[in-house]
Amino acid sequence: MQNLLAGLKNLGRTRLIVLGAAAALLLGAIGLFAFRGGGQAMALLYGGLDLNESARMVEDLSKAHISSTTSQDGTNIYVPKDQVANARLLLAKDGLPSGGSVGYELFDKTATLTSTQFEQTINETRALEGELERSIRLLHGVRNVRVHLVLPHRDLFSTQTNPSQASVVLDIGNSGHMAPDGIQAIQNLVAAAVPGLRPQSISIVDTRGDVLAKPGDPDSMDGQETTLEKFRHSEEQRLAQAAEDMLAPTLGVGHVRARAAVTMNTDEIRETEETYDPNQQVLRSQQTTSDKSVNTEASPNTSVANNLPNANANQSTRSGSNDDRQEETDNYEIGKRVRVVSQTRPRVSRISLAVMVDGTYVKDKNGNEVWKPLDASELERISALVKTAVGFDKGRGDAVDVVSMRFAPDAGTGLSAENGPLFSRDNLIYIAEWVIPILLALGAIFLAVRPMLQRGKLGALATAAATPLQAKRGATPSRPALPNANEVEEEETVTIEGVIGKPRASAISRVLTRVDESPRETIYVIRNWLASPDLKKGHERA
Numbered sequence: 001m002q003n004l005l006a007g008l009k010n011l012g013r014t015r016l017i018v019l020g021a022a023a024a025l026l027l028g029a030i031g032l033f034a035f036r037g038g039g040q041a042m043a044l045l046y047g048g049l050d051l052n053e054s055a056r057m058v059e060d061l062s063k064a065h066i067s068s069t070t071s072q073d074g075t076n077i078y079v080p081k082d083q084v085a086n087a088r089l090l091l092a093k094d095g096l097p098s099g100g101s102v103g104y105e106l107f108d109k110t111a112t113l114t115s116t117q118f119e120q121t122i123n124e125t126r127a128l129e130g131e132l133e134r135s136i137r138l139l140h141g142v143r144n145v146r147v148h149l150v151l152p153h154r155d156l157f158s159t160q161t162n163p164s165q166a167s168v169v170l171d172i173g174n175s176g177h178m179a180p181d182g183i184q185a186i187q188n189l190v191a192a193a194v195p196g197l198r199p200q201s202i203s204i205v206d207t208r209g210d211v212l213a214k215p216g217d218p219d220s221m222d223g224q225e226t227t228l229e230k231f232r233h234s235e236e237q238r239l240a241q242a243a244e245d246m247l248a249p250t251l252g253v254g255h256v257r258a259r260a261a262v263t264m265n266t267d268e269i270r271e272t273e274e275t276y277d278p279n280q281q282v283l284r285s286q287q288t289t290s291d292k293s294v295n296t297e298a299s300p301n302t303s304v305a306n307n308l309p310n311a312n313a314n315q316s317t318r319s320g321s322n323d324d325r326q327e328e329t330d331n332y333e334i335g336k337r338v339r340v341v342s343q344t345r346p347r348v349s350r351i352s353l354a355v356m357v358d359g360t361y362v363k364d365k366n367g368n369e370v371w372k373p374l375d376a377s378e379l380e381r382i383s384a385l386v387k388t389a390v391g392f393d394k395g396r397g398d399a400v401d402v403v404s405m406r407f408a409p410d411a412g413t414g415l416s417a418e419n420g421p422l423f424s425r426d427n428l429i430y431i432a433e434w435v436i437p438i439l440l441a442l443g444a445i446f447l448a449v450r451p452m453l454q455r456g457k458l459g460a461l462a463t464a465a466a467t468p469l470q471a472k473r474g475a476t477p478s479r480p481a482l483p484n485a486n487e488v489e490e491e492e493t494v495t496i497e498g499v500i501g502k503p504r505a506s507a508i509s510r511v512l513t514r515v516d517e518s519p520r521e522t523i524y525v526i527r528n529w530l531a532s533p534d535l536k537k538g539h540e541r542a
Helices: 002-010 013-038 051-063 081-093 117-137 180-193 221-251 376-390 425-473 505-517 519-531 533-541
Strands: 042-046 077-080 144-150 165-171 202-206 211-213 256-265 269-295 321-343 347-357 360-363 369-372 399-404
Touching (some): 042 081, 051 077, 077 081, 165 180, 180 202, 180 221
Parallel strands (some): 347 399
Antiparallel strands (some): 360 369
């Protein structure tokens, strides 16, 4: 204990002040973190809430005696880590969070006997809108959504019913865009949930004011152009994806890119073709007719004798004719082919596909990796595979180009690292709890222990250097004998860490003798050295 106190006294006033300040900061930090650690660590319960829902949730948590805190904007709620599950179950019992929308629970506490038809219609519309908002909010990429419905109704004294219509406002978030398939999925979802609503009667816009889907008749010019554009875009994506899927197992994911351009033909063709084949004759029917006639009528023979009176009284002359006729009719069916072509849907008239593939890396003479493009034979094989995958047709003028180019190092996967900010709330808390106390402890150890270790090491070296001389002169260990003048040149030198050169052992022995004779004065001198570095340097020069 006395050695420790003496070591602290030898540090000097400046170092003692610095050491005391570091100890005070260390104790304060330890006390603060101990007090904070004794409390409950808070965890995020729900984020991105509506202010009305956030207020209701805080109120419910307070009634259940669950401590909670909110962010500065009131959209995030934090509760103790061990109470997250209980808090979510408690809020789910009351239908929270509902995403800021009201669904069919609107009818749970509605007085149906006192409500009018108008109120029931409005509540029905609100319930449908709320349920659709909850369903659409579950889709990937949708941060928030608003749905407005116009349900079918019939005016008074009218036989016609107004059709249903819908408007959807999407908050896509940081992505900034949504795939056409996602837009079509939202249209189909809303159309299937509302009676009498068609997908063509739904308008979808985003929070930036961009029209994602506009209502219209599919048979109109605008509707046909929209349908054609969707079909062309989907066909281009399908062809590009087919080429990449074919080459990715060989070249590697992220080492191939494909883009397709499709030309559509919207001409309507109606064609009828009728052909006959004389070589395909088939006997269809055969008809045979036979006709036979006999004529036996008498024909008088005109002569002079016949003209005499009573010339033919006793004889008569008869003559006749026979007629045979036979007719045969054969009916043959000749081969006939009728071809009717009617093309009213758009079709692909030409495909242009560009494929970019990465090369290989080879080592040069110095051992460095050098990028090398693929050779012509490899590109031909890749081109053949791509043509087969996309249905290449040379007759309609399709084109497929494969080029080997160097890819950027960060374009391998196309994914960017989504690291959080360095000075986030969690990182700052971690630094305050662990890094700062460790640094303060190391600083205190450095200021307090290092001078003691250095003094002990120097004393041990001096004692070790003086021991051989004491044995040689026969002096006592406490009072080493001083060497004679003739022996000074033969004395050994001592190497001391931190001292330039090799001091003589006799000099160190004399210093030890003075220290033993005047310990109080020695302590005073050393204390002045520690307190005044400039004075110490002056004594050393002296």
